[in-house]
Structures are given as structure tokens and as C-alpha cells.
Amino acid sequence: MLYIFKSRLLKGVVTRQIEPGLRGEVEAAGFQLRALITEKFGRSLHIREVDTGSCGACESEIIAANNPIYDIQRFGINFVASPRHADALLVTGPVSKNMLCALKKTYDAMPEPKFVITAGDCALDGGAFKNSYYVEGAVSKVLPVVLHIPGCPPSPLTIIQTLLAFFESGRPH
Numbered sequence: 001m002l003y004i005f006k007s008r009l010l011k012g013v014v015t016r017q018i019e020p021g022l023r024g025e026v027e028a029a030g031f032q033l034r035a036l037i038t039e040k041f042g043r044s045l046h047i048r049e050v051d052t053g054s055c056g057a058c059e060s061e062i063i064a065a066n067n068p069i070y071d072i073q074r075f076g077i078n079f080v081a082s083p084r085h086a087d088a089l090l091v092t093g094p095v096s097k098n099m100l101c102a103l104k105k106t107y108d109a110m111p112e113p114k115f116v117i118t119a120g121d122c123a124l125d126g127g128a129f130k131n132s133y134y135v136e137g138a139v140s141k142v143l144p145v146v147l148h149i150p151g152c153p154p155s156p157l158t159i160i161q162t163l164l165a166f167f168e169s170g171r172p173h
């Protein structure tokens with residue numbers, strides 16, 4: 001414990017500020033997204049996320065999008081713990097056999113209207129885990145996916161920009 005305390009004191013603050021150029025891009029897309037979400041939902045968009053077998057990096061980027069640096073909440077995106085509170089289901093990773101039932105149950109528990117988003121190449125077609133004996137395959141084989149966020153993993157900026165383009169196109173409903 002003493003070692004950790006000393007190490008923290010010696011290292012100081014190691015977190016970095018977001019680069020100014022990137023901040024500008026995030027905020028430009030983010031505030032447009034905020035306006036579209038307010039127009040469409042009259043409130044924030046609530047997302048329930050399920051990892052059906054990812055390597056963890058897609059989750060890291062989603063967590064980064066929610067941290068105080070990117071702060072995606074200010075753009076009207078809230079991640080919720082219960083599918084009963086969710087407008088959208090966000091799925092990462094290929095559909096592993098042991099998560100298939102949980103994925104379907106989560107989707108079934110969501111109120112209508114609802115829609116499904118995938119994030120990361122594995123969710124699109126199995127990605128790096130495509131030929132694994134334990135993988136069912138793409139999320140779209142199981143649920144009606146309407147939006148895919150590309151990348152391996154997708155960055156917070158890609159997440160924001162892809163959602164923006166989706167709502168700009170007038171979808172999902």
C-alpha cells in the first residue's frame with residue numbers, strides 16, 4: 001500500500017488532456033448529435049450495452065467515450081444498466097455460444113420502439129473470432145441490426161460521428 005502511495009506521489013498526474021484538434025471534432029459532431037437526439041426523442045438516448053464475446057478493447061473505447069475527457073453524456077447519450085430503460089441495444093464482439101441466450105433475453109426485455117447497433121468488426125462478421133468453434137457469428141444473424149459502428153476498436157470520435165450520420169439520415173424510425 002505504501003509502495004503504491006509513494007509511486008503515485010512520484011509519478012504525479014499522468015492523465016492527458018484531449019488534443020485541441022480532436023476536441024474540436026468531438027464537440028462539433030457531439031453537439032449536432034445532441035440536437036438531433038433532442039428533436040427525435042425529446043430527451044437523451046438510452047443505450048444498454050452487451051459484450052457477447054469481445055476482446056475487451058471495444059469496451060475500453062466505449063468506457064473512454066463515457067469518461068470525463070470525451071464525456072459523451074453531454075451529447076445526450078446515456079448508458080443504462082437495465083434493458084427496460086433502453087431505447088437502443090449496443091452489441092460488441094462476435095456472438096459467442098454462451099452469450100446467445102443472454103443477448104436474446106436482453107433484446108426481448110427492451111420496450112418498443114427499440115433498435116440494435118453493433119460496434120467493432122467482430123460484431124459485424126465475427127472478426128478475429130470468425131472461425132472459432134464457440135462463435136455463432138455476426139450479431140445480425142440473431143437480431144435486427146440497423147447500424148454498425150466500424151473499427152477494431154472504434155474510437156469515441158467514430159462512435160459519435162457514426163451515430164450522428166445515422167440520425168442525420170432520418171433513421172431509425
Ligand code: SF4
Nearest residue numbers: 054055120121122152
Ligand atoms: S472488433 Fe477488434 S477491438 Fe473489438 S472485440 Fe473485435 S478484436 Fe476486439
